[in-house]
Amino acid sequence: MKNIYIIGFMGSGKSSVGQKISERWNYHFTDTDTIIEKKYNKTIPAIFSQEGEGKFRTYESDALRSVPNENCVISTGGGIVVNKKNIESMAQTGLIVFLDTSFNVIDARLRSDVSRPLWNQNRTKQKQLYKVRETIYRSCAQLTVNTDYKTMDEVASEILGSIQSIE
Numbered sequence: 001m002k003n004i005y006i007i008g009f010m011g012s013g014k015s016s017v018g019q020k021i022s023e024r025w026n027y028h029f030t031d032t033d034t035i036i037e038k039k040y041n042k043t044i045p046a047i048f049s050q051e052g053e054g055k056f057r058t059y060e061s062d063a064l065r066s067v068p069n070e071n072c073v074i075s076t077g078g079g080i081v082v083n084k085k086n087i088e089s090m091a092q093t094g095l096i097v098f099l100d101t102s103f104n105v106i107d108a109r110l111r112s113d114v115s116r117p118l119w120n121q122n123r124t125k126q127k128q129l130y131k132v133r134e135t136i137y138r139s140c141a142q143l144t145v146n147t148d149y150k151t152m153d154e155v156a157s158e159i160l161g162s163i164q165s166i167e
């Protein structure tokens with residue numbers, strides 16, 4: 001069976017939802033940020049501050065390439081779509097699912113978060129990033145699920161129901 005790639009903005013619940021889908025379908029679960037942190041034995045903020053975003057993006061593309069080509073649910077970092085080749089590779093090996101979460105809900109969830117360097121910026125930059133990313137997520141996803149005010153279980157069920165009707 002094809003992979004399932006979960007994409008979406010920081011704080012949209014990609015890891016929790018991905019994990020739930022993998023448990024219910026008995027798929028492997030992996031997360032590109034976790035692959036990077038384990039491989040380099042560093043946190044994401046440490047990689048950003050010591051090596052810069054460019055290097056992180058290289059690590060991220062490598063992490064994506066390292067996952068199996070089938071039977072896997074992969075939760076991706078919010079910026080995976082910045083590199084077009086990553087989008088192509090996800091589209092070739094699986095179904096791309098966008099967790100669509102409004103800016104206000106993200107903002108409430110990430111208010112005290114300090115682990116995401118690209119969120120720890122001023123409000124104007126946060127909104128700009130959200131807008132730019134949202135356009136890309138929408139354009140490359142085969143399935144979009146709104147997550148506002150839903151539990152992670154509800155989102156996972158919705159995705160699984162939609163996938164079954166696609167296949």
Ligand code: S3P
Pocket residue numbers: 008009010011014033044076077078079080115116117118
């Ligand atoms: C990023 C999102 C983060 C992480 C890094 C960069 C982004 O992952 O990969 O901080 O560019 O949106 P989450 O989406 O899991 O927070």
